[in-house]
Amino acid sequence: MEISSSLPSGIKTRGVDALRSANYRRRADEFFQAMKTEEEKARYNAAALLGVHASIALTDALTVREAGKRAADEEHREATKLLKTVCRQKKVADDGSERLGRILAHKTDIAYGEHFVAEDSDRLKAIRLNAERFFLWARRSFPHVWASPHEGG
Helix, strand or coil: CCHHHHCCCCCCEEECCHHHHHHHHHHHHHHHHHHHHHHHCCCHHHHHHHHHHHHHHHHHHHHHHHHCEEECCCCCCHHHHHHHHHHHHHCCCCHHHHHHHHHHCCHHHHHHCCCCCCCCCHHHHHHHHHHHHHHHHHHHHCHHHCCCCCCCC
16 A cells, blocks of 8 residues: 555645655764754754754655655644654564654744753753664664665755
8 A cells, every 4th residue: 555545534645756765864873963962062042953953854754755744744743643654564563653753843943942051951851862772763764764875856
C-alpha cells in the first residue's frame, strides 16, 4: 500500500523527490551540531530552538525518503501525524512521533515568546534531550537515511 493513500484526512503535504531526503538530513545534522555548540557556549535558548529545527528537518528527511512527502503546514504539527503514518506503514515503533510532538510543543514559545530564560532551565534541557533521543531513534529506526548515496542536489 502506498503511504499517500493511507494518510489521515486533513494532513497537508507537499510532494518531494525522495532523492532530496539527503538535503533535509544534512540540514538536520547541521542544526543538531549547532545545538550542541550553542549548549557548550551557554546559549541555551538558541540551543533549544536549534534542537527544534533539527527535529523538524530530520522529520522531513525521514518522510521524504520513505513517502516522498513532507508536511506542509506552518505549525509543523502535521509532521507528527505524517511521521506516525510512515512508521505504521514501515512497521517501525512510532515513539519518535510522540517525542517529536513534545519537541514541537515548545517551538512557538522559544522562538517568539515574551520571556527570555537566561539560565539552563529544565524545559530547555528537556527540549535538547528530546532532540537527542529523537535523533537516536531515527538512526536506529531508519539507518538507511544516513547511508544514502544520494547526497546534495
